[in-house]
Amino acid sequence: MSFALYKRGIKKPFTEVIKANIGDAQAMGQRPITFLRQVVALCTYPNLLDSPSFPEDAKNRARRILQGCGGNSLGSYSASQGINCIREDVASYIERRDGGVPADPDNIYLTTGASDGIATILKILVSGGGKSRTGVMIPIPQYPLYSAVISELDAIQVNYYLDEENCWALDVNELRRSLNEAKAYCNPKVLCIINPGNPTGQVQNRKCIEDVIHFAWEEKLFLLADEVYQDNVYSEGCQFHSFKKILYEMGPEYYNNVELASFHSTSKGYMGECGYRGGYMEVINLHPEIKGQLVKLLSVRLCPPVSGQAAMDIVVNPPIPGEESYSQFIKEKESVLNNLAKKAKLTEDMFNKVPGIHCNTLQGAMYAFPRIFIPSKAIEEAKAHKMAPDMFYCMKLLEETGICVVPGSGFGQREGSYHFRMTILPPVEKLKILLEKVKDFHINTTYSAH
């Protein structure tokens, strides 16, 4: 095999590269939510506030955001923590989402996408050297932002494994095993949870979240809840529960003690505004000294992009029934989410018809992470190329079909098991073709390798 894709002038056996490697909805053709773009355009060029072609509710949102900006302009720095009225809207959103559990705008920090928030929180929590180096517990498979930031900060990555046989469930016994082993060589202080899961797509049930919170409370771990896929839940019987809500409902002993940071973003959900780099984090029970460090660290970077803050405002504060833009908004929202649910089911069903591929139910998020069984001959061939077998598989898939997916080794997986991550974002018709191609490729490759 020669990976001819990277050689110029050689004819490829496909007409188009399909990038199913990154959760980038609009790059895959998803249209922006009209209302969000109208509001951001009005904020950008306020002359449009006089234009009859923009609805009044969009204009009102834009005026409110601009009033929160220095000089009424998106071009001014905001406070490092973000624009006040947007943090208030975020707090109201959280209260609605969590059935009335109070949220304080003072605990909300707007961020440059969720990645920035996660990296910032980890930065202030990590300290020490030698055996007292900070351990950060992360799921395996994980979204590789975590391993990268942990490595940048010279902290210790502490793996806990999700249970593939049980639809990637999180088992507290596995958390305990992982923690106890880690205590021998570092100081585990942070427990990261991704719910709904990336790359694994599971949605945690209430009982599981309670168990995790109890464990964090018992072990005095800082909980970091990556909840950027909170609007992406597809399976019947599954429901998103925020860590904040469950923590509150477990009573004051938990709610007043467990330190929790939770993250959201403009990039996922049904808005899919990745390019705006908008996000927020809500941080509860942070030690005042650490909070001071956080504020200082944020102020060095001045502020998150203000147009991303405006976009975040619309994510948490979309049109409501009775407003002029509501009917178009709800049509657009439901179209995106219904499509994603359909594509999640389609992907799971197609993969599970292929001998040698097994795919858990895609309960949420926007990825499939199927297990692929690679015959030993192909494994040897990969080793001869000094490549991980799943990396070799994905390179060959790209080479032969033009489909770009990410090998499981990029996310971590149990030794001897192989996977890839694929987004379900391409339009339905294109996704069907893609899945057919993967099927043919898998069958041919694994056969020919025997």
Add this chain to the structure above:
Amino acid sequence: MSFALYKRGIKKPFTEVIKANIGDAQAMGQRPITFLRQVVALCTYPNLLDSPSFPEDAKNRARRILQGCGGNSLGSYSASQGINCIREDVASYIERRDGGVPADPDNIYLTTGASDGIATILKILVSGGGKSRTGVMIPIPQYPLYSAVISELDAIQVNYYLDEENCWALDVNELRRSLNEAKAYCNPKVLCIINPGNPTGQVQNRKCIEDVIHFAWEEKLFLLADEVYQDNVYSEGCQFHSFKKILYEMGPEYYNNVELASFHSTSKGYMGECGYRGGYMEVINLHPEIKGQLVKLLSVRLCPPVSGQAAMDIVVNPPIPGEESYSQFIKEKESVLNNLAKKAKLTEDMFNKVPGIHCNTLQGAMYAFPRIFIPSKAIEEAKAHKMAPDMFYCMKLLEETGICVVPGSGFGQREGSYHFRMTILPPVEKLKILLEKVKDFHINTTYSAH
């Protein structure tokens, strides 16, 4: 003294707080450049491409940017290095600016404001522990981003002092003194230059830049040139010279060897788009291994905000003569720059009329950094309050006049000298009032302290 400003309900002796502490032009009432906002609004809400109220040249720019975006949308992630066509526009801008010195788009990285670029480059250059810890040379006074990032990275801050008696000039003998002393306790690898100076407002002449480059070449230092005020030069006889251009003109021995990163931003100049967090860096002669690390580090944060990239494109690629928007653009640009020049002169003149204040010529940037002579009685009073004397002075100024400036101790200054930094961004009439108030305050304070 009681710092009553922070107590609720107490009547203050002023009607308005004037924030002259941060270089935030639009917060001070500067209006955005129309063309930039039109292009960004068109990119945000492409329905406007059909609107007759937007000029064709703005539409063409918007179409070009959107063609560079995944799915033709600002909502997609860009490449981590930034959108290709915008990096090409940046390279063309640099070539024009530098009289034809070639610039390679591959060496351009779009960033989240200049701060992000500076922090990123320092991060990949800093390494080692103990006596081999990386030393980073910075001017004193400095923009405090540098000291903050150096401290975050656990590197060593190596101070070189600008010569206040000589209009804040940079003297290579002082660089040499600083470097030689630092070699005893760390491994100095990076030399940071801010030109035009922040907070000091000096503009380096050609000879000085040549000397600095020769020094960096001799000592194998990585040059970090913070050139975000390149469009803000006011004094007659002063001119901005980029380090890149001078490096090139010094010949291949220098141009092929000295490692240089230079930074620019949407936030300053005459556009003043701070909130967009747009910026770029051009990096020359970077070691391929370090370049690999840089690309990896950038990819973890996905990409800079795409609307900030679009804004950066207009900063480097504004309307040209013959285009529909040119006459309005040039009127707006000249109005901002002429006003800034006027305010620079006004500020310098007013300060130098006050006994006990001395202000160097504001050659560039957007700040005054006057030296203030504080009588010994006031110094003792400050010490009794456990405050630096200039901090005490600035707090009292705020308390009594509502004017917010930053004490020199936040930037660093020679022991026993005191300063503050004040922006020249308020509108002329407001600036005059502000300067009168500072004058009265200074005279009263220093008199009453005797």
